[in-house]
Amino acid sequence: MSAATLAPGTTPAQADRSLPRRNFLRDTRIVLVRELRPVVRDPFSLVFGLVQPLVFLGLFGPLLAGSAGETLGGDVWLWFVPAVLAMTTLFGTSVTGSNLQLDLSSGVHERMLVTPLSRPAQLVGRALKEMVPIVAQSAVVIVVMLPFGLRPDPIGAVLTLLQLAVLGVGVGSLSYALALAVRKQEWMFWVVQQTVLFPVMLLSxxxxxxxxxxxxxxxxxxxxxxxxxxxxGRAAFAGDLLSSAVAWGWVAAVATAVLGLAVGVRAMIRSAD
Structure with a gap:
């Protein structure tokens, strides 16, 4: 076996560009599978993530029905369950940067950067991983609420889950970018995350x-x-699939995903500088 050598006057960066280009989709799949393995081996995090939405539905839902039922009109569950699913998505994906912080502190991130995997694929693979727990947890919440009177439009429910998955990719990417930006001050991640999280949630x-x-x-x-x-989500659950609310929801979710991926990929590329 012969060792690879650099030609005289060739820098490592130039040598790296001379190597065959990796397949972006294949690299993304490799990172996605790597990120999903801990979830599959230890699904406790998924189960634990269901506690918060179920508590909100069990305790806050009846209070909402009693105090604001007439203001909301119609079925309170069709109004509240989509909101809880959005809240679950926001809470779950906004903290994913903490996983990257563990990789940063343990040196795993640096070792990943020197692999042949492209840096954009490393970010996109991590972000796509967020779709799995979002869809799984949201589906369980919907099933649990069926015996309590929730009757969503089936197509609307599926479209809502897909929309939340797209939103989660964007929020998760922004969370990763934040972790990279404050890598030398880990506490700052939680300060920014908590400062932004609750105003965004309450003003939704x-x-x-x-x-x-x-x-x-x-x-x-x-x-x-x-x-x-x-x-x-509320319009889709009610079966109003062609309403402007559903269209604007997709615009917002896709825009968040595009922005998050753009910021996250840039942060990932610059993380080794």
């Missing part, structure tokens, strides 16, 4: 209707992508 109207809120709150919520995703 997922817990209480914003129509009765002050004008400034309605104005701020109009630029919150999560609000459009929440409204889209």
């Amino acid at each position: 109207g997922m817990l209480l209707p914003l129509e009765t809120g002050p004008a400034w709150m309605r104005a701020v919520s109009s630029v919150n992508p999560l609000r459009y995703v929440v409204d889209s």
Whole structure:
């Protein structure tokens, strides 16, 4: 076996560019499978992630039905369950950067960077991994709520799960980018995550209707992508699949995914500089 050598005057970067290009889809699949293995081996995290949405539905749902049932109109569960699914997506994907922080502190991230896997594929593979727990947990929540009177439109429910998966890819990518940006100050990740998380959640109207809120709150919520995703889920669950709310929800989810992937891939490429 002969050792690879560099020609005189050839830098490592030039040698790297001279190597055969890797297949992006294959690299993404390799990273995706790697990220999913811990989930498959230890599904406890998926089960634990169901506690919060079920508690909200079990405790907050009846209170909402009693205090705001007339304001909401129609079936309270069709209004509240899609919001809880969006909340689960937001909470679950916004903390995924903490997994990358563990890789950074243990040196795994640096070892991954020197592999032949392309850096964009490493980010995209990690982000796509977030789709699996989102869809699995959301599907379980819907099934659990059926005996309690939830009757969503089947097609609308499926479309909502897909939309939340797209949103989760974007939020997860932004979370990874944040972890890379504050890699030398790990505590800063949680400061930023918590500071952004709760205003975004409350200004989406997922817990209480914003129509009765002050004008400034309605104005701020109009630029919150999560609000459009929440409204889209409610319309889809009710069977109004052709409404503008569903269309705007997809625009918001796709825009978040595109922005998140763009920022995340750039951060991943620059992480070895």
